[in-house]
Amino acid sequence: MELGDYLPRLGDGLLVSLQLTVISVVCGYALGLLLALGVSSANPWVRWPTVTLVEIGRGIPALVVLYIVYYGLPAVGLLFDSFPAAAIGLTVTAAAYSSETIRAGIRSVPAGQREAAQALGLGRATAFGRVILPQGLRSAIPALMGLAVQSFQTTSLAYSISVNELMGQAYQAGAVTFRYLEVYAITGLLYAVIAIPATWLSVHAERRLSRGYLS
Amino acid sequence: MAEALSAVLIGLPLTLLVTAAAFAIGAVGGIPLVLGLRSRHTPVRLVFRFAVDLLRGVPTIVWLFLLYFGLAVGDYRLDSLGAAILGLGVVASAYLAEMYRGGFAVVPKGQREAAQALGLGRTTTFLRVLAPQALRTALPSVTTYLLMLLKDSSLASTVGVLEMTAQATAFSRQNVGTAGLTPFFVAAGVYIAISVPLAIAARVLDARLSRSL
Amino acid sequence: MTESLFTPAGEAATAGVTIANLAKSYGSHLVLDDISVTVRPGGVTALIGPSGSGKSTLLRCVNLLETPDAGTITVGSRTVHAGKKISERDLLALRRQVGMVFQSFNLFPNLSVLQNVVLPQRKVLGRGREEAEARALALLDRVGLKDKAHQHPQRCSGGQQQRIAIVRALALEPRAMLFDEPTSALDPEVGVEVLAVMRELAHDGMTMIVVTHEMQFARDVSDHLVVMADGKIIEEGDPAAIMAEPAQERTRRFLSAVLER
Numbered sequence: 160m161e162l163g164d165y166l167p168r169l170g171d172g173l174l175v176s177l178q179l180t181v182i183s184v185v186c187g188y189a190l191g192l193l194l195a196l197g198v199s200s201a202n203p204w205v206r207w208p209t210v211t212l213v214e215i216g217r218g219i220p221a222l223v224v225l226y227i228v229y230y231g232l233p234a235v236g237l238l239f240d241s242f243p244a245a246a247i248g249l250t251v252t253a254a255a256y257s258s259e260t261i262r263a264g265i266r267s268v269p270a271g272q273r274e275a276a277q278a279l280g281l282g283r284a285t286a287f288g289r290v291i292l293p294q295g296l297r298s299a300i301p302a303l304m305g306l307a308v309q310s311f312q313t314t315s316l317a318y319s320i321s322v323n324e325l326m327g328q329a330y331q332a333g334a335v336t337f338r339y340l341e342v343y344a345i346t347g348l349l350y351a352v353i354a355i356p357a358t359w360l361s362v363h364a365e366r367r368l369s370r371g372y373l374s
Numbered sequence: 375m376a377e378a379l380s381a382v383l384i385g386l387p388l389t390l391l392v393t394a395a396a397f398a399i400g401a402v403g404g405i406p407l408v409l410g411l412r413s414r415h416t417p418v419r420l421v422f423r424f425a426v427d428l429l430r431g432v433p434t435i436v437w438l439f440l441l442y443f444g445l446a447v448g449d450y451r452l453d454s455l456g457a458a459i460l461g462l463g464v465v466a467s468a469y470l471a472e473m474y475r476g477g478f479a480v481v482p483k484g485q486r487e488a489a490q491a492l493g494l495g496r497t498t499t500f501l502r503v504l505a506p507q508a509l510r511t512a513l514p515s516v517t518t519y520l521l522m523l524l525k526d527s528s529l530a531s532t533v534g535v536l537e538m539t540a541q542a543t544a545f546s547r548q549n550v551g552t553a554g555l556t557p558f559f560v561a562a563g564v565y566i567a568i569s570v571p572l573a574i575a576a577r578v579l580d581a582r583l584s585r586s587l
Numbered sequence: 588m589t590e591s592l593f594t595p596a597g598e599a600a601t602a603g604v605t606i607a608n609l610a611k612s613y614g615s616h617l618v619l620d621d622i623s624v625t626v627r628p629g630g631v632t633a634l635i636g637p638s639g640s641g642k643s644t645l646l647r648c649v650n651l652l653e654t655p656d657a658g659t660i661t662v663g664s665r666t667v668h669a670g671k672k673i674s675e676r677d678l679l680a681l682r683r684q685v686g687m688v689f690q691s692f693n694l695f696p697n698l699s700v701l702q703n704v705v706l707p708q709r710k711v712l713g714r715g716r717e718e719a720e721a722r723a724l725a726l727l728d729r730v731g732l733k734d735k736a737h738q739h740p741q742r743c744s745g746g747q748q749q750r751i752a753i754v755r756a757l758a759l760e761p762r763a764m765l766f767d768e769p770t771s772a773l774d775p776e777v778g779v780e781v782l783a784v785m786r787e788l789a790h791d792g793m794t795m796i797v798v799t800h801e802m803q804f805a806r807d808v809s810d811h812l813v814v815m816a817d818g819k820i821i822e823e824g825d826p827a828a829i830m831a832e833p834a835q836e837r838t839r840r841f842l843s844a845v846l847e848r
Contacts, residue, residue, distance in 0.1 A: 275693035340444035349432035
């Protein structure tokens with residue numbers, strides 16, 4: 160097998176990696192927002208269980224999360240194919256990390272904003288939904304973009320549960336051709352040409368947002 | 375449960391070794407990188423920027439595979455432990471360099487100007503005025519990265535280092551039924567059990583330093 | 588002058604504010620020590636005193652941004668007793684009576700100038716969009732900022748932002764207004780624009796409590812001066828009289844320190 164033979168397969172793998180990224184970012188961030196609301200709740204019966212859940216999610220290596228879903232859960236009768244297993248595992252990881260990012264964004268909203276909303280007589284839900292949350296999410300955008308790049312890179316772990324994403328295809332191509340250096344160097348570059356510009360974009364977003372709402 | 379725990383714990387020393395060694399490489403290796411990132415000469419700065427972005431842009435696992443499978447100098451090849459430590463360490467040096475740079479970025483401009491006005495040389499200004507303040511600012515993100523690295527050390531299992539995650543996988547394969555699930559939760563528990571005291575220590579250190587400033 | 592846009596007419600006319608035996612402490616530190624102040628309907632009371640004297644805390648107790656430990660607050664016919672659990676409904680009802688302007692403006696940067704004024708009207712008073720927008724535009728016009736309606740608040744100067752903040756509060760037709768050092772974050776020449784609006788508001792008969800360091804404003808506009816120190820009222824009465832001849836040594840020292848600056 161020559162370069163021309165396995166390169167298209169790496170391309171196929173990259174598409175699978177991108178699918179996994181989109182699924183885990185969309186589902187993970189939605190879940191992360193819910194978790195962030197739970198962590199920010201004034202009710203201790205909501206707050207503490209959510210905090211525990213988030214801390215556990217952030218404390219476990221993503222690889223172990225994937226193993227739990229793919230190798231572990233069948234032991235209790237939950238059997239997933241490798242792609243859905245990877246999607247679930249990566250979503251869980253993205254949710255745990257994004258919830259902290261979103262929470263930090265909400266916390267960064269100045270106290271005066273909440274006070275002004277209170278002084279105007281806005282109810283709690285209105286104050287949060289119309290004043291605090293929009294500002295918090297806005298300031299979380301650059302970090303969430305950075306996290307999405309990280310999610311994309313983390314999809315490379317899915318090869319370990321037999322998903323044919325980019326890393327999985329590279330592993331197979333390497334095993335067949337024995338040209339490891341070449342295969343992995345190309346694979347690395349494929350990840351980099353997506354991850355690096357995406358990171359620049361998040362830095363650019365941060366600069367723009369730090370200029371305030373003047374755009 | 376107890377069996378799974380003792381199986382997983384066999385991997386603990388290697389997990390800690392990989393984490394500590396990679397962190398040491400990263401902490402030291404980050405210094406020349408941050409100097410390059412802050413160079414006065416634009417070409418130097420661009421080269422370092424490209425290198426740091428490349429190190430961070432390629433997933434860690436790809437670096438590990440490159441070093442383990444792809445790197446052969448004559449007959450010499452890295453063993454799995456060496457490849458894991460070197461790979462994680464080099465990637466860490468890029469991330470830590472970026473954190474150091476962030477620290478320098480927030481040192482107020484007036485600090486350098488004040489040092490220059492006092493007639494301090496460039497080296498003294500850097501070592502005695504700018505660097506200590508930059509490190510102080512970077513400290514919380516550096517300790518957070520150490521915790522990240524602890525979790526990333528699990529990647530060493532993919533090149534055959536028998537650390538905790540590898541031990542958990544092996545135990546799971548040898549046991550059927552619910553016993554197959556236990557070792558992963560046990561491993562997860564141990565990762566968290568190590569993270570918590572580290573996180574607390576980092577917070578205490580940070581609080582001490584902010585008081586002393 | 589035509590009909591006043593600033594102050595509500597008829598039944599909802601401005602109300603007096605009575606603070607009786609108010610006390611508050613943070614831990615063992617007594618911030619407000621048995622404070623009683625009466626502001627007649629349409630009256631303007633200036634609160635002055637050194638920082639840490641408790642004047643801002645007192646102001647923030649009036650609309651319950653701070654919860655007092657003891658005492659009562661009465662706005663119009665509505666009285667709140669401290670120490671009892673205050674329901675969310677009573678809290679919102681009291682806050683509807685009282686508008687507040689902050690030192691740091693606190694406009695919502697995620698909303699346009701117009702939306703800053705419209706959203707509270709719709710959510711608090713249940714006004715329809717058209718009515719709320721008409722009221723907002725009329726008030727903005729009144730303070731000379733109609734052309735800023737569709738801008739972001741951060742595009743506006745500090746003085747403009749503070750005038751918008753005043754409009755935002757007035758749009759809810761409060762029966763009294765609280766001002767917490769409204770000009771302290773502004774350059775003097777910009778502060779003048781804000782003080783002019785406040786003068787007009789006072790002239791129109793709005794009940795106002797103003798925490799301020801602007802001695803000229805206190806003398807010219809307020810009809811009652813309250814001097815605080817260490818959580819107590821040390822002196823109160825006619826502003827011009829106190830400034831000309833303070834009865835307390837503490838007041839004299841504070842006044843000369845402020846005036847010398």
